[in-house]
Amino acid sequence: MQHGKYRFIIGFLAAPLALYAVFVIWPFIQSIYYSFTDWTGLSPEFSMVGFANYTKMFQDEVFWKSLQHSVVLLLVLPVITLGLALFFAFMINVGGRRRKGAAVGGVRGSGFYKIAYFFPQVLSIAIVAILFQFAYDPAQGMINGALRTVGLDGLQPNWLGDPGLALWCITAVLVWCTVGFFVVLFSAGMASIPRDFYEAALLDGASRVTTFFRITLPLLWDTVQSGWVYMGILALGAEAFAVVHIMSIGPGGPDYATTVLPLYVYQAAFRDGQAAYATTIGVALLVVTLAFAAVVMRLGRRERLEF
Amino acid sequence: MGTTSARGTEGPGTDTAHLDGSPGGVGRRDLIKRSAALGLISVPAMGVLSACASGGGSGDSGKAEKGEKTAKNPLGVNASAPLELVIFDGGFGTQYAEDAKDVYAKTYPKAEVKFSKTQKIQSVLQPRFNGGTPPDLIDNSGAQQMDMGVLVGKKQLTDLTPLLDAPSVDDPKKKVRDTLRPGIVEMGQFDGDPVWILYYAYTVYGVWYSQTALEKLDARYPETWDEMLALCAKAKKQGIAGWTYSGKHPYYIPFSLYPFIGKIGGAEVLDAIDNLEPRAWEHPAVKAAFEAYYELYAKGYILPGTPGLDHRGSQGAWARGKALFIPNGSWVENEEAKFIPKDFRLAVGAPSGLDSSDKLPFGTLWASGGEPFIVPAKARNAEGGMEQLRIMLSEASSKSFTTSTKSLSAFNGGTEGIPLSDGLTSGVAALEKAGKNVLNPRLQDWYVKLQKEQIGVAGLGEMMAGRATPAETIKKIQGFADAAAKDSSIKHFKHQK
The missing domain is CATH 3.40.190.10 (Periplasmic binding protein-like II)
Structure with a gap:
């Protein structure tokens, strides 16, 4: 069967690679090319302008703010989401009280929680954003309403209207709608960890916290790591854009408190008619994404554990 | 992430499937066929891509031939052209x-x-x-x-x-x-x-209100700012806010603020602003108007929570009588048709003046x-x-x-x-009363980003939420305007006068 093996492999890989090249690599190259032009996006004519767009970008305060917010999301979002998801998944699968017949098990009603956590994943991100926008409404929103009913009339934040809170309001929405997916993902990972490990650890008198850090987390590390990459892409990409675009003041406000790189790309391209400048910001976004992926890959590198 | 996460879920032993074409599962021949099919799909995709973006512009304009100009057809329309x-x-x-x-x-x-x-x-x-x-x-x-x-x-x-x-x-x-x-x-x-x-x-842009609500307060539409503040104070005692606006889109505030500036300082102040002239925003008329509006915030005449409301939210609160006035355009009547009560008696007011030294008379309007x-x-x-x-x-x-x-x-x-x-x-x-004193500020169609995001959200939105003083706001907006004037990637316009 050795004959023609490489031909076979090449035949197998050619199509996906070609698709990848056409739909991913080629647009990247194109946008890098356009970032050196003055293309408006509204007419087919344009000319080369050298590095003008880049000089403009480096002097653009809004760009730096967008970058800063994107980086904050990139650092904070995965930590909160994955941390919560790990905690929930652990409680659902392993953290429960010991019952007869099984050494480890989830808390009571864990099957229900699993489904409940997954629910937001079923809703489209746009619907989630609009629902939360209603909830955050300072006058008639659910959150301030709840605060009033418990007698906190003095505490009526403007939520999305407050520059100090707006980005956190948006982070909360992103966490809310993604955490369920990772609960399910980590649950699946945990289910494949042999029960004997836990039994042995419990016999040795290990606490739940110890079992989590010494058994669950190391054996789940690969999954967590890919979850990290996925959350990073989400924080830099379409989901963050959608939520900010739909929910925030302006959008991107108040006073640029929530603007993120993909939103700025969108505004430059489709509101301001400066498609070339938008591609320049897009190139910056590409650099950030690549740097993030490189860091995660390097930090996360570990020997695979066989079990 | 497919491969890595799969690793966690698969039991041991599934990793042994290699590509040597072992029997079972999908046959090798099928695989090749399928990949060839995929390859075929990617060919037209290439064509689509090369046609996109700046691809157009090949010779054939496909213009319809002109028809004959007649009295009934003065533009010379080709009667059969689609x-x-x-x-x-x-x-x-x-x-x-x-x-x-x-x-x-x-x-x-x-x-x-x-x-x-x-x-x-x-x-x-x-x-x-x-x-x-x-x-x-x-x-x-x-x-x-x-x-x-x-x-x-x-x-x-x-x-x-x-x-x-x-x-x-x-x-x-x-x-x-x-x-x-x-x-x-x-x-x-x-x-x-x-x-x-x-x-x-x-x-018609301006200050929109309910005639009925004013009558309940035994008031008429205020023609000066002192009257406006007095009316707001009266309303506040009854638990009604003076003003609300779309906090999510603070660029609605100019609908009454710009003609207010124009009324105080004359149309040339607004023209200078539109022309992005240096120091245009530092004109005393701008300062006076900003300070007047800031007073609405400082005295607590703005509906609480307004900075977090969107246009429908603020208009809804206004239609339910929680606030007297809202800066808006004439579309609000159609937009809120379902929520404006029958006895509301919707009306639009030209901006109340500052005092008798205003350049233009009461009734000056943005339309x-x-x-x-x-x-x-x-x-x-x-x-x-x-x-x-x-x-x-x-x-x-x-x-x-x-x-x-x-x-x-x-x-x-x-x-x-x-x-x-x-x-x-x-x-x-209102148009009849305005006569020839109809103002027409152009920022919102000439410089969309400047008007909406910079003056609206970052400038006026912050000021009306009380997070910036009028002086700071003017400085900030002047900075935005100067940057826009200098930016060579923005097309610049001037009033034709």
Whole structure:
């Protein structure tokens, strides 16, 4: 069967690679090319302008703010989401009280929680954003309403209207709608960890916290790591854009408190008619994404554990 | 992430499947067939890509031949050329445009008329502009409006002067240009004589209120700022806020703030602002107006929570009587039709003056065109697009527009003999009172980013939420304006006077 093996492999890989090249690599190259032009996006004519767009970008305060917010999301979002998801998944699968017949098990009603956590994943991100926008409404929103009913009339934040809170309001929405997916993902990972490990650890008198850090987390590390990459892409990409675009003041406000790189790309391209400048910001976004992926890959590198 | 996460879930042993074509599962032959099929798909994809972006622009413009100019057909429309219209489907709906389309179809029965409506003007049309195949007439409106400055600057639009100089439908002795409301023709000009845009709706901006609510407070609409503050104080005692505005879109505040500035300091202050002149925002009239508005915040006359409300939220609170005044445009009557109570008696007020030293009299008003209609330069049937506009500017079409949208059109007149709603009646009266003191600030169509994001959200939004003082706000806005004036990637405009 050795004959023609490489031909076979090449035949197998050619199509996906070609698709990848056409739909991913080629647009990247194109946008890098356009970032050196003055293309408006509204007419087919344009000319080369050298590095003008880049000089403009480096002097653009809004760009730096967008970058800063994107980086904050990139650092904070995965930590909160994955941390919560790990905690929930652990409680659902392993953290429960010991019952007869099984050494480890989830808390009571864990099957229900699993489904409940997954629910937001079923809703489209746009619907989630609009629902939360209603909830955050300072006058008639659910959150301030709840605060009033418990007698906190003095505490009526403007939520999305407050520059100090707006980005956190948006982070909360992103966490809310993604955490369920990772609960399910980590649950699946945990289910494949042999029960004997836990039994042995419990016999040795290990606490739940110890079992989590010494058994669950190391054996789940690969999954967590890919979850990290996925959350990073989400924080830099379409989901963050959608939520900010739909929910925030302006959008991107108040006073640029929530603007993120993909939103700025969108505004430059489709509101301001400066498609070339938008591609320049897009190139910056590409650099950030690549740097993030490189860091995660390097930090996360570990020997695979066989079990 | 597929491979890595799969590792966690798979048991040991599944990792042994190699690519040597072991029997079972999908056969090797099938695999090759499938990958070949995929390869085939990617070929047309390549074609699509190379056609995108700047791909268009090959020779064939496909323009329809001109028809013969006659008295009935002054623009020389080719009676058999197809016509394509794309209309923004927003607050005004599209009924008025469909009515006018039917008139066109009746006049030119051989022409195939294609009509489509959308809220996403830019997503639908930007690729067609790039490809060089835009439709013949567009209502370029709404949140996804294409930037007019760029369209004009890149010569993507047809000069509408032939339309303006053509005889009007109702009176062949009168040119279309002479049947329009004040400001419409100037608004379509950007740099010199050509008129690139025809604004079809006529919007009255100002302070909108309920006559009934004022009467309950035993008050009339305040003509000076002291009266305004006194009225707000009175309302506050009854638990009613003086003002609210769309906190999510603070660029609604200028609808009453700009004419206020104009009233205090004269139209030239607003012109200087529009022309991005240095220190234009540091004019004392701007400072006085900003301080007056800031006082509304400082004295607690703004509805609590306003900075977090969107336009529908603030308008809803206002319609329910939680606040007296809201800066808005005449579309609010149609937009909130369901929520404005029957006995509301909607009215619009020109901005209250500051004091007797104001340059312009009370009644000075911002009114200008809305719903910008454009005929692309590369339209196949530009004459048809203009002819459609000529039909829309007839008295009958204008009446159909006013009836179905509760709004005035660019056609001067057309309100006799049809029942007018409260808001519209008040708008017509306000225009009459204003006389020639109709202001027309242009920032919102010349410099969208500056007006909405910078002056609106970052400037006025912060000031009205109490997070910046008027002096800080003016400094900030002047900085934005200076940056816009210096930015060579923005097309700059000047008032034609």
